Amino acid sequence: MATSNTFDAIVVGSGMSGGWAAKELCEKGLKTLVLERGRNVRHIEDYTTALKDPWELPHNNRPTNADRKQQPIQSTLYLYDQSTKQFLVDDTKYPYEQAQPFNWYRGYQVGGRSLLWARHVFRFSDLDFEANLKEGVGIDWPIRYADISPWYDHVEKFIGASGENPGLPQLPKQILQPPFEMTALEKHIKREFEKAFTDRRLICSSIAVLSREHNGRGPCQGRNQCARGCPYTAYFSSNGVTLPAAQKTGNLTLQADSIVHSLIYDEAKQRVTGVRVIDANTFASTEYFAKVVFLCASALNSTSILLNSRSARFPDGLGNDSGELGHNLMDHHNGGGATATYSGYLDRYYKGRRSTSMYIPRFRNVTTREEKFKRGYGYEVYSGRGNWTRGVGSADFGADFKNEITRPGQWNIFIEGYGETLPYHDNRIWLSHDKLDQWGIPRLNISMTYRDNERAMAQQMADDAAEMLTAAKLENVKSFNNPIVPGSVIHEMGTARMGRDPKTSVLNGNNQVHAVPNLFVTDGSFMVSSPTQNPSLTYMALTARAADFAVEKLKRGEL
Amino acid sequence: MNDRRAFLRGASVLMGSAALGQVLTAFAEAPRKASYFGDSEMRTLRTLVDLILPATDSPAASAADTHYFIDLAIPACASPKAQQTFRAGLKSLAGIQRRKPDAQVAALKARAAQDIELDYDSSFFKILKDYTMTGYFLSEIGATQALAYEKIPGGFKGDLPLQPNQKAWAI
Numbered sequence: 001m002a003t004s005n006t007f008d009a010i011v012v013g014s015g016m017s018g019g020w021a022a023k024e025l026c027e028k029g030l031k032t033l034v035l036e037r038g039r040n041v042r043h044i045e046d047y048t049t050a051l052k053d054p055w056e057l058p059h060n061n062r063p064t065n066a067d068r069k070q071q072p073i074q075s076t077l078y079l080y081d082q083s084t085k086q087f088l089v090d091d092t093k094y095p096y097e098q099a100q101p102f103n104w105y106r107g108y109q110v111g112g113r114s115l116l117w118a119r120h121v122f123r124f125s126d127l128d129f130e131a132n133l134k135e136g137v138g139i140d141w142p143i144r145y146a147d148i149s150p151w152y153d154h155v156e157k158f159i160g161a162s163g164e165n166p167g168l169p170q171l172p173k174q175i176l177q178p179p180f181e182m183t184a185l186e187k188h189i190k191r192e193f194e195k196a197f198t199d200r201r202l203i204c205s206s207i208a209v210l211s212r213e214h215n216g217r218g219p220c221q222g223r224n225q226c227a228r229g230c231p232y233t234a235y236f237s238s239n240g241v242t243l244p245a246a247q248k249t250g251n252l253t254l255q256a257d258s259i260v261h262s263l264i265y266d267e268a269k270q271r272v273t274g275v276r277v278i279d280a281n282t283f284a285s286t287e288y289f290a291k292v293v294f295l296c297a298s299a300l301n302s303t304s305i306l307l308n309s310r311s312a313r314f315p316d317g318l319g320n321d322s323g324e325l326g327h328n329l330m331d332h333h334n335g336g337g338a339t340a341t342y343s344g345y346l347d348r349y350y351k352g353r354r355s356t357s358m359y360i361p362r363f364r365n366v367t368t369r370e371e372k373f374k375r376g377y378g379y380e381v382y383s384g385r386g387n388w389t390r391g392v393g394s395a396d397f398g399a400d401f402k403n404e405i406t407r408p409g410q411w412n413i414f415i416e417g418y419g420e421t422l423p424y425h426d427n428r429i430w431l432s433h434d435k436l437d438q439w440g441i442p443r444l445n446i447s448m449t450y451r452d453n454e455r456a457m458a459q460q461m462a463d464d465a466a467e468m469l470t471a472a473k474l475e476n477v478k479s480f481n482n483p484i485v486p487g488s489v490i491h492e493m494g495t496a497r498m499g500r501d502p503k504t505s506v507l508n509g510n511n512q513v514h515a516v517p518n519l520f521v522t523d524g525s526f527m528v529s530s531p532t533q534n535p536s537l538t539y540m541a542l543t544a545r546a547a548d549f550a551v552e553k554l555k556r557g558e559l
Numbered sequence: 560m561n562d563r564r565a566f567l568r569g570a571s572v573l574m575g576s577a578a579l580g581q582v583l584t585a586f587a588e589a590p591r592k593a594s595y596f597g598d599s600e601m602r603t604l605r606t607l608v609d610l611i612l613p614a615t616d617s618p619a620a621s622a623a624d625t626h627y628f629i630d631l632a633i634p635a636c637a638s639p640k641a642q643q644t645f646r647a648g649l650k651s652l653a654g655i656q657r658r659k660p661d662a663q664v665a666a667l668k669a670r671a672a673q674d675i676e677l678d679y680d681s682s683f684f685k686i687l688k689d690y691t692m693t694g695y696f697l698s699e700i701g702a703t704q705a706l707a708y709e710k711i712p713g714g715f716k717g718d719l720p721l722q723p724n725q726k727a728w729a730i
Contacts (some may be wrong), residue, residue, distance in 0.1 A: 053695035053710060056729065061697070062627070137729060181717030222712035277575040323651040349721045352712035353730065388696045392689050397611040398664065405692075406617070406705050408727045419655045 007033040008251065009550075010275055012260045012289040012305065013426075015112025017523040017543045018083065018296035019238030019246070020155070022548035024434075025294070026251040030554075033253045033288055034246075034275060035296075038108030039085075039471075040256040041115070043239040047229030049083040055448045057082045058223050066262055070513065076511025077105050079116065081126030085263050087115050094135045097432060099447035101220075102299065103487035110256055111239035113490070114299065116227045119208045119235050120380075120534040121161050123152050123172040127366065129529035131340035135374055138328065138423040139216050140511030142500045149543035159236040159540070160214035163206030163356075168499070171361050171533070177211045180206030180220075184348035185383045185411040186358050199363040200383065200468060207356040208236035208537075211521035217241070217267050225258065257281055262309040263318055263519070271518045272318070278439045292518045292550050292559055296543065298328075299524035300429055301497040304444050306506075306521075319513035325506050328423040329448050330530040332492055333487040335482040336461025337379065340474035349385060357382055359466070360415070362532045364460065373456040377419035380466065385409055413474065418489065421530050422453050427486075429495055447488040458484075491535055492528035511546040518559040520546045544558050581694075593630045600649045601626060606656040606712075608691045610667050617705035620695045628694035640680040641703035650684025 008030035011021045018034060025032045040046075054061055061082045068075045074088035089106045107113040114225055126145045133140040153175060182190065182204065190202040209226070210218030217236035225385020226235050233240040246252040257280040264274045264287060274289035295302040303326055309318035317325045358381035365376045391401065423457035427449065431442035450458075466479035499505025504512035507526050511515050513519040522543035524535060553559045595600045608620035608629070617690040620626070630692075633645055652670065655663055674684035702708040706729040 051710070053699070053708075055699045059635055060632050062632065062636045062693070065638070153577060180715050183717045187718065220714065222715040223710075242683070349719055349720050349725065350715070350717050351714035351719055352715065353728075354715040385727070388692060388729070392692050393685070395668075395684070396676040397667065397671065397688065399613050399615050401618075402612050402615050402705070406726055408721065408725065416680075419639070 004082060005274075005286065005288050007031045007290045008554075009033070009287065009292045009294065010035065010288055011294045011296055012275065012302070012315045013037075013459050014110045014238055014243065014254065014293070015107070015111060015296065015523075016114045016117070016238065018112070018294070019242030019296040020540045020543040021520075021522060022246040022252060023242040023255075025551065026246040026249040028547070028551045029249075029251065030292075030551065031251050031253070032246070033255065033290065034243075035258040035260055035275065036110045036112075036254070036256045036289070036487070037259040037280060037301075038089075038110065038112075038256065039112050040254075041109045041229075041239055043233070043237075043244065044231050045363050046230070047087070047231060049262060050228045050231050050413060052083060052228075057176065057404065071317060073103055074105060076103060079227045083225065084116070087229075093438075095437065095443060095444040097435070099445050100449050101485045102446040102448055103117065104446065104492075105487065105490045106298070106376040108236055110243070110254065111237050114237040115229055115239065117536060118534070119226065120359075121156075121159075121163075121206050121537040122378075122533035123174055124531045124533055125170050125172050125537055126149070127170050128529065128533070131375065131531075132423075132529050137374065137529070139497070139499045139501070139504050139528060142498050142505075144232040147457070148362050148538070148541050148545065151545040152537065155537060155540045155545055157206050159241060160217065161206055161208045161236075162204075162209050162211040164203040166201055166203045166361055168201070168361055170366050174206055176206060178358055180207075180209075180211055180354050182311055182358065183350050183383050183411075184345040185342055185413060186381070188342070188345065189381075189383075189413070189472045189474075193323075196370050196471040197252060198327065199366070200360060203359050203361065205357050205359040206382065208232045209355050215420070219504035222354065222357060224353030224355040226355050235327070238303045240242050251556055258442070260297065260305055261285070261439070261441055265309060265311045265314065265318055265516070267311065267313050270516065272516055275369075280439070283439065291554060292520070294543075294547070294550075295525075296523050299492040299527075300444060300446070302521050302523050302525045303429060304431065304441075306496065307337060307402070307429075308442060313510075319506050319516050319519065321502060322504055322506060324497060324504060325420040326495050327425050327428045328491040328494040329429060329446070330421045330423055330491075331448070331486050332525065332530060332532075333419050333421055333450055333454050333484045333486075334489050335417050335484040336419070336458040336480070337414070338462065338465035338469050338477060338479040339415075340469040340477040342413070342474050345411060346408075348469065364457075364464075368541075370460075372460065373453045374422065375453075375457070376532050377417040377461050379415045379417050379461075381413065381415045383411060383413040385411055385477035391410055413469065415465050417458070418466065418532060418534070419454065419457045420459055420532050421450065422496055423529055426452060427494075433532075446487075450484065450486065491524065491530070493524045493530050496521050496525035496528045497528045499528065510549045511542055512549070517552075517553070522546050522552055568655075591627070593627065595630050595634045596649070600646075600655065601630065602656050603649050603653055604629060607652065607667065607687060608662065608695070610663055611688060611691045612695050612705075618700050620691055620701075623695050623698040623700035625691055625694040625701075627700065628698070629690045630695065631691055637686065637690075638680055641686050644681055645685055645686050648687065651683075696729055
């Protein structure tokens with residue numbers, strides 16, 4: 001608990017971005033208060049399910065009817081089970097309004113969703129940063145690859161990532177440990193792609209999972225139970241990596257169960273002076289003060305806090321001179337893909353459970369221009385030999401069936417496109433000031449839909465997937481194009497976008513609120529477009545960059 | 560589908576029922592006393608799980624207390640409709656344990672043929688098979704004797720020769 005209410009810096013949120021803000025600010029000598037709305041989760045000690053065998057998990061690993069009642073949204077998540085449900089919110093406690101269906105998956109605890117993420121870490125390139133400008137979509141990013149490149153280096157060196165640099169301009173070179181090995185089928189596909197295509201490659205994904213030891217962490221033990229918390233610290237999380245680094249400086253005060261209601265704005269100074277906090281358990285209100293505030297509460301929650309921070313100067317939400325606060329919400333879409341089987345390589349198998357995918361980098365709209373849609377997609381690729389679950393749906397049973405099903409089955413492959421979504425002004429969030437939660441905070445409304453560009457892209461994702469698996473000489477190739485509920489990819493982006501012009505954006509190129517120089521927002525809300533690549537690495541890099549900028553300005557007395 | 564863990568079921572099943580898509584792991588501790596089903600239902604169930612997964616080079620389903628697992632999991636995890644379907648199915652096969660082995664197999668085959676076309680919640684055989692397999696193969700006996708299981712594999716090797724008579728990984 002904080003012993004004084006005044007700090008040099010306050011960071012709201014302790015997840016992917018908040019952990020990085022904490023580490024950077026603490027290491028630069030700032031006394032930093034990190035406020036986390038959820039409970040504390042201590043690294044390793046509180047990973048209570050991490051080493052459970054399947055038969056040790058309470059009441060089996062299948063969600064119960066009671067779980068689904070308590071977590072109707074969260075329980076639809078692909079990784080939800082008895083071993084992970086403790087890191088996802090109780091939906092009945094944290095209601096929100098869905099003006100359009102939106103699956104909002106949330107991890108309210110120290111570490112946030114850095115405990116649960118799928119760990120893919122690709123860099124954005126200038127293909128991404130220039131796309132809006134070149135196509136006349138939304139507004140231009142205020143930064144280019146050269147601005148962020150050293151910060152990607154900085155982050156990759158610290159978090160430790162593994163993977164394969166494909167040498168493609170759309171996936172800039174990264175600092176990576178050696179990749180995890182391909183299976184026999186993946187090696188086959190890689191070879192066939194080389195024969196069939198000039199623009200399509202199969203590589204190992206860049207992933208924040210250690211294939212080698214790094215700073216006393218890891219390497220990965222091949223359990224693929226990451227979302228339970230890793231006892232080997234083999235994947236990057238705030239709990240295991242950035243928060244301990246911040247702690248080591250002696251400058252960190254980490255306070256859990258502290259819900260930020262709003263920011264305190266001083267009109268005379270034209271600065272934020274602190275935050276209003278409600279204790280999640282006692283409901284007591286406290287104010288904390290600092291010279292600089294970093295909002296890292298996740299895209300939708302950081303914007304909610306800004307929208308709920310109203311004053312005479314900012315009647316529509318703090319920093320909302322542009323009217324863009326809450327607008328331009330994005331998520332990726334992953335409805336298009338294909339499955340196939342392969343009857344060869346029956347003499348090859350694997351050992352251990354790899355916690356990453358293989359990857360087919362974006363090839364659409366890279367060097368040529370598509371007519372049907374803007375932007376592109378990459379594919380996550382998963383392969384393996386059938387296990388006992390392949391027999392669940394059949395009518396067979398008995399000794400022969402059991403003998404068959406307990407041996408490795410044929411090879412299967414599943415590939416799924418992850419596509420870019422354009423920023424649409426009316427995909428947005430707003431607050432219902434007449435509907436308060438139990439802490440007196442207005443409920444969030446979400447309205448987001450995919451449009452023609454995403455639908456056309458999804459069909460191409462499915463068609464390309466089938467074409468590629470066919471070209472790789474696989475069997476039983478079946479494409480799919482499933483409707484996706486926004487939010488389902490768990491990459492909420494936008495709602496407080498960066499930009500050059502205060503009239504059309506909330507933040508400048510340093511993640512600084514245009515009209516409030518000592519307020520920074522460095523989670524997914526800053527996104528101006530939604531490049532194909534998974535976004536967390538960019539949140540981390542821009543958080544570190546903003547922290548560096550903020551501390552320099554502070555030193556010069558310019559905040 | 561959006562299920563990164565589903566691909567091992569194979570392409571055909573992958574596109575199938577969402578209810579079947581849930582991976583079930585096994586019971587924590589199996590009490591010897593059933594809590595949901597009655598004694599005669601448990602006798603029927605024991606026979607049925609052993610018809611699905613009999614003793615081979617590994618123990619039968621009942622040796623791993625799969626019927627007790629089902630007794631716990633059906634009321635907790637199955638939908639109300641699936642619970643009804645399951646109970647009615649047990650009733651219709653009551654007394655199967657007293658029939659000759661060939662007749663037992665024939666009765667379950669007939670049931671499977673009839674049920675396989677039905678949706679999951681209406682299909683006794685699908686529910687029975689789902690819970691039997693997930694209960695058994697993720698029990699300690701099922702995972703370590705019928706299948707291969709490594710709690711901590713120590714890393715990942717992607718491309719190894721298959722060993723003679725090698726069992727498939729449990730997870």
